[in-house]
Amino acid sequence: MNADAASRAPIVxxxxxxxxxxxxxxxxxxxxxxxxxxxxxxxxxxxSGKSTLLRCxxxxxxxxxxxxxxxxxxxxxxxxxxxxxRRDPEATINRRRAKIGMVFQSFxxxxxxxxxxxxxxxxxxxxxxxxxxxxxxxxxxxxRVGLLDKRDAYPGQLSGGQQQRVAIARAxxxxxxxxxxxxxxxxxxxxxxxxxxSVMEDLARDGMTMVIVTHEMAFxxxxxxxxxxxxxxxxxxxxxxxxxxxxxxxxRTAQFLAKVLRRKATIA
Amino acid sequence: xRFDLSVIAETWPIFVRGLGFTILxxxxxxxxxxxLGTIVALARLSRRGWLQWxxxxxxxxxxxxxxxxxxxxxxFLLPRYHIRLxxxxxxxxxxxxxxxxxxxxxxxxxxxxxxxxxxxxxxAVGMSHLLTxxxxxxxxxxxxxxxxxxxxxxxxxxxxxxxxIITVPELTMASSLVLGRTFAAVEAYxxxxxxYWGLTLAISVGMGALERRxxxxxxxxxxxxxxxxxxxES
Numbered sequence: 470m471n472a473d474a475a476s477r478a479p480i481v482x483x484x485x486x487x488x489x490x491x492x493x494x495x496x497x498x499x500x501x502x503x504x505x506x507x508x509x510x511x512x513x514x515x516x517s518g519k520s521t522l523l524r525c526x527x528x529x530x531x532x533x534x535x536x537x538x539x540x541x542x543x544x545x546x547x548x549x550x551x552x553x554x555r556r557d558p559e560a561t562i563n564r565r566r567a568k569i570g571m572v573f574q575s576f577x578x579x580x581x582x583x584x585x586x587x588x589x590x591x592x593x594x595x596x597x598x599x600x601x602x603x604x605x606x607x608x609x610x611x612x613r614v615g616l617l618d619k620r621d622a623y624p625g626q627l628s629g630g631q632q633q634r635v636a637i638a639r640a641x642x643x644x645x646x647x648x649x650x651x652x653x654x655x656x657x658x659x660x661x662x663x664x665x666x667s668v669m670e671d672l673a674r675d676g677m678t679m680v681i682v683t684h685e686m687a688f689x690x691x692x693x694x695x696x697x698x699x700x701x702x703x704x705x706x707x708x709x710x711x712x713x714x715x716x717x718x719x720x721r722t723a724q725f726l727a728k729v730l731r732r733k734a735t736i737a
Numbered sequence: 738x739r740f741d742l743s744v745i746a747e748t749w750p751i752f753v754r755g756l757g758f759t760i761l762x763x764x765x766x767x768x769x770x771x772x773l774g775t776i777v778a779l780a781r782l783s784r785r786g787w788l789q790w791x792x793x794x795x796x797x798x799x800x801x802x803x804x805x806x807x808x809x810x811x812x813f814l815l816p817r818y819h820i821r822l823x824x825x826x827x828x829x830x831x832x833x834x835x836x837x838x839x840x841x842x843x844x845x846x847x848x849x850x851x852x853x854x855x856x857x858x859x860x861a862v863g864m865s866h867l868l869t870x871x872x873x874x875x876x877x878x879x880x881x882x883x884x885x886x887x888x889x890x891x892x893x894x895x896x897x898x899x900x901x902i903i904t905v906p907e908l909t910m911a912s913s914l915v916l917g918r919t920f921a922a923v924e925a926y927x928x929x930x931x932x933y934w935g936l937t938l939a940i941s942v943g944m945g946a947l948e949r950r951x952x953x954x955x956x957x958x959x960x961x962x963x964x965x966x967x968x969x970e971s
């Protein structure tokens with residue numbers, strides 16, 4: 470019964486989140502939950518705060534107000550009874566981050582390490598796993614993303630699509646509770662997008678909890694349990710994927726979808 | 738007046754001794770300066786204000802005042818606190834403090850040259866600040882660091898001539914001694930210039946070799962990765 474209750478508790482809980490960059494109010498009160506196994510896609514025009522929201526979840530950006538809980542534990546700040554916030558010690562923040570995978574737009578593979586070394590770094594140096602143990606899993610993950618033969622290649626020797634697949638495997642190597650994807654295909658040549666999306670689809674089928682900021686509407690419709698539309702720092706609308714694309718409730722969503730889908734249509 | 742290097746035949750031991758002191762001062766100042774400079778650079782890069790601002794003040798003060806004045810200050814200041822040091826020791830300390838500020842800036846610059854995403858990816862897997870520095874930044878920053886440190890090392894060697902004024906018996910001081918004996922100013926200073934040039938050349942060559950050795954396996958990743966990414970980041 471305990472396990473059941475735990476599995477129903479949200480992995481990510483965000484409440485009343487605000488973020489300013491200087492005087493620019495980027496997030497204006499975000500509330501959202503992500504359930505275990507759920508795939509949530511965040512869409513919206515550029516500058517709407519999608520990436521910032523994602524980066525607040527693992528504290529790469531520090532929100533000024535509101536709370537983020539991952540697996541029930543606060544990330545970055547502890548709210549004291551008086552309502553004052555205290556920044557967590559660095560070690561606590563790092564421990565939380567180790568449970569949250571992240572895949573970046575520009576891959577950010579460590580350029581001085583081979584694909585395999587990229588996968589070993591976190592497990593060996595952060596989680597202090599034994600190297601043989603970590604290596605076994607790393608090799609299995611490289612096989613899973615179809616790049617076992619590239620284990621000894623440096624990032625500079627891989628295509629963008631291959632780099633991003635290694636980056637996804639690197640995130641998986643930490644055995645995270647949730648993986649955050651920050652526009653994972655936006656930096657790729659169009660012909661390389663497919664291979665990355667199919668790895669992500671494979672993860673989704675496997676039950677991984679995923680929060681994905683993306684411009685790939687077809688992918689969002691296909692994979693997401695829920696789609697969130699953001700504009701100007703607020704969540705305008707969130708719906709199951711089918712409904713969102715067929716019958717958006719707000720005008721802003723409808724306008725945005727019309728624009729991106731028409732653009733797609735003209736390209737095709 | 739003719740250029741007569743025969744005076745060197747009689748006075749060369751003075752130059753050798755001076756060269757020895759210059760090398761001693763520079764090597765010790767370089768080692769101490771690198772240690773201190775690394776600490777200062779890390780402090781300046783820290784997000785903690787109480788570490789950051791003293792380091793910044795230190796770098797600014799040292800870089801914006803003449804080394805001659807710094808050397809005088811240390812030479813005359815220490816005895817006031819009953820610290821009696823030989824001139825050479827005071828000179829090494831002054832040179833190390835001066836070098837540390839320059840080295841710190843080189844190190845900081847090299848750290849910042851490593852693409853921001855590299856450190857971000859490290860933070861995202863839960864690496865601490867120090868682990869990120871050690872495992873991710875340091876191996877990648879060497880390509881940027883070595884050329885800039887080479888310049889700083891050469892600057893340090895040249896600046897060490899100032900120590901002659903606080904009576905350190907180094908190379909420039911040696912030329913004054915020779916001058917006092919032989920009045921062959923042009924010859925004495927020509928020899929000294931050639932010796933300084935030899936020293937700095939040795940540094941350039943040595944650091945160049947180090948750079949090539951460091952480049953090895955990293956280069957394959959470094960050379961193309963930015964090309965693949967640049968221009969597509971929004």
